[in-house]
Amino acid sequence: MPRISIPKVVGFKKEAETIIKQLIYGSKEREVVLIIGMGGLGKTTLAKKVYEEKNVANHFDKRAWCIVSQEYDCKNLLNKIYNDVCGDKTEIDNVAEELRKSLMGRRYLIVLDDIWSEEAWEELNRVFPSCDNGSRIVLTSRQESVVSDAKHICRLPFFTIDESLKLLHVKLFKGKGCPEGLENVGRKISKKCGGLPLTIGLIAGVLEKVEKCEQMWHEFLLTLNSHVAFGDGIQSNDAIELSYKYLSDHLKPCLLYCIPKG
Structure with a gap:
């Protein structure tokens, strides 16, 4: 197993190493990783730390980062993800279908930052195909109840x-x-x-x-x-x-x- 290098960010070293291993060396099934903690504890910082790690970037064919927030527009979010995946800045009407097609057969990593409700996750989740190729979805949230099918859950501790x-x-x-x-x-x-x-x-x-x-x-x-x-x-x-x-x-x-x- 190659050595994992962690970007220089204060804290979360152990948590980042664990999540990176889960992203790269987990099963072939599409897996969901949930990072939870109260507001201001560093969920987004940890997700970025993992997302930008070189071994992670090189491991996936396609990557996308999207901020969901409490009030969201699903179509706009999917367009943002589609733009990240395809490198295209245009907006399309049937974005859910086109995004699903663009991800099919590709090993992808999608980060959904700051998701607030189970309904939001279910609405977005149906777009991401399960291709048994090691694709991953990382969610950050204040509430563990937003997702019931998370394979791995990372509960952030307070700083020492x-x-x-x-x-x-x-x-x-x-x-x-x-x-x-x-x-x-x-x-x-x-x-x-x-x-x-x-x-x-x-x-x-x-x-x-x-x-x-x-x-x-x-x-x-x-x-x-x-x-x-x-x-x-x-x-x-x-x-x-x-x-x-x-x-x-x-x-x-x-x-x-x-x-x-x-």
């Missing part, structure tokens, strides 16, 4: 403190190393993020606006500790609120355009 700190360093210092004196306070800040990669990323975005010195980071940590909503761990909405607080005054009105009407 070490992984949280590493991600914080990657976001802030781009692999150049943490400045002296910030390691300990950075670890305390990372611990406050509760092992959720989304929250770590949001906090890193705020820390980019804070002077990189021990005193300023300690003051930032005190801000986290004094925020009543944080409790033992920062929630993503709290981190967004904090991001707004540290946003430049001339940029704050821009967020008004992001507020949905109604």
Whole structure:
């Protein structure tokens, strides 16, 4: 068995290796792999990590990536998949039939990212042929109930403190190393993020606006500790609120355009 190389992404090394082996060395049947976890835990990151791995890309004849989301248009999604598979940018009326024809006899990998309901999966699933050639479909979802025929299920864990700190360093210092004196306070800040990669990323975005010195980071940590909503761990909405607080005054009105009407 050839060595599997994993792209340099913080966390999920064990999970990525397991899924890659399932994609490449599984049975000849068309198999479904389900990645589940709460929002912000890194499902899409793990799916991309696997999808872009060189051995995976070389193993499949055709690949396609599609974001489903809670509200979706099946025809538009199938057109997106068809474009990825065929390298064609046109929209066709009978896309389901044409997509099925283009996948027939080919070993394909389809990623359906952020799928919310069993109905959405059933509607999309009927298009993908079972050719007994090792084709695979990867789904990411917050709910295990969206699919009943998953051959493999990957339940994402929360980040450890070490992984949280590493991600914080990657976001802030781009692999150049943490400045002296910030390691300990950075670890305390990372611990406050509760092992959720989304929250770590949001906090890193705020820390980019804070002077990189021990005193300023300690003051930032005190801000986290004094925020009543944080409790033992920062929630993503709290981190967004904090991001707004540290946003430049001339940029704050821009967020008004992001507020949905109604």
